[in-house]
Amino acid sequence: MPNDPSSESSTPDAGTQRQDYFVTTRWTVVLSAGRKSSPQSDAALADLCQSYWYPLYAYVRGRGYTREDAEDLVQAFFARLLEKNYLEGLSADRGKFRAFLLAALKHFLANEWDKANRQKRGGGAQHLSLDWEQADRRFHLEPADTESPDRIFDREWALALLERVILRLQEECARDGKGRLFEQAKGCLMVSSETIPYSEAALALGMDEGAVRVAVHRLRKRYRELLRDEIAQTLVDPAQADEELRSLQAALAG
Numbered sequence: 001m002p003n004d005p006s007s008e009s010s011t012p013d014a015g016t017q018r019q020d021y022f023v024t025t026r027w028t029v030v031l032s033a034g035r036k037s038s039p040q041s042d043a044a045l046a047d048l049c050q051s052y053w054y055p056l057y058a059y060v061r062g063r064g065y066t067r068e069d070a071e072d073l074v075q076a077f078f079a080r081l082l083e084k085n086y087l088e089g090l091s092a093d094r095g096k097f098r099a100f101l102l103a104a105l106k107h108f109l110a111n112e113w114d115k116a117n118r119q120k121r122g123g124g125a126q127h128l129s130l131d132w133e134q135a136d137r138r139f140h141l142e143p144a145d146t147e148s149p150d151r152i153f154d155r156e157w158a159l160a161l162l163e164r165v166i167l168r169l170q171e172e173c174a175r176d177g178k179g180r181l182f183e184q185a186k187g188c189l190m191v192s193s194e195t196i197p198y199s200e201a202a203l204a205l206g207m208d209e210g211a212v213r214v215a216v217h218r219l220r221k222r223y224r225e226l227l228r229d230e231i232a233q234t235l236v237d238p239a240q241a242d243e244e245l246r247s248l249q250a251a252l253a254g
Contacts (some may be wrong), residue, residue: 025232025233025234025235025236025238026044026047026048026097026233026234027044027048027096027097027233027234027235027236028236029041029044030044030045030048030097031236042082045081045082046082048097048233048234049078049081049082051160051164052097052098052101052157052160052161052234053074053078054135054138054156054160055152055153055154055156055157055160056074056077056101056102056105056153057070057071057074057135057139058139058152058153058156059102059105059149059150059152059153059156060073060074060105060109060149061139062147062148062149062152062153063109063149067136067139073108073109076108077104077105077108080108081104095235095236095237095240096234096235096236096240096244097234097235098154098157098234098244102150102153151251154247154248154251155251155252157248157251158248158249158251158252159252161227161230161231161234161248162190162227164230165223165226165227165230166186166189166223168226168230169182169186169189169219169222169223169226170182170186172222173219178215180205181205181215181219182219184201184204184205185201185215185216185219185220188201188216188219188220189219189220189223193217193220196216198212198213198216201216227245228241228245231244231245231248
């Protein structure tokens, strides 16, 4: 996995930065609701949790818990979170959902797990449908890691975010009838433009090489836009997206 998720500068111009202050993000919707449930805030929180649950699982496993205990812990944690028990009173950095989520999990592990009495999945509380089998396989495919659980969490968060961006771009391309282009170009999204095999892609797609260059350039541009948007959705202030991107790049670089 490359160390630079954007592969090119993603710093917006001043006008874009000014406009970002007025964007309502998914995390903003959740925080603005606080403990008062609403369809919008519930959906936004569930979507964020569904997208970024695996880094929490990897963190818990990194703390030495077994697969079974990690599954129960993460599911019980989400049950509490989705009941709005943790949306007030935590001293986490509220600006970033990533920081809030890890702080909330640590709080749960330290203070709430015994009280939860090892609540099993699906025990009547609202829960997420999570692919535990895939999570376990993925965890065992990870390289042997001597890093702290916090660093594992940050790296897996960055990877999960990139996976979500790629999925969003793939879905867009499929809707626009550009599925074959995406399949040929997806390996070019996070590498230097000088290394892109345009001639091979042109041959595979039956297109002129110049047309492929234009199409790949547009695809890479859209990828960077989606990357910035996905990062912004986990922040209160989208203007912090560049700072968060640098943090994620550092996490991938190790």
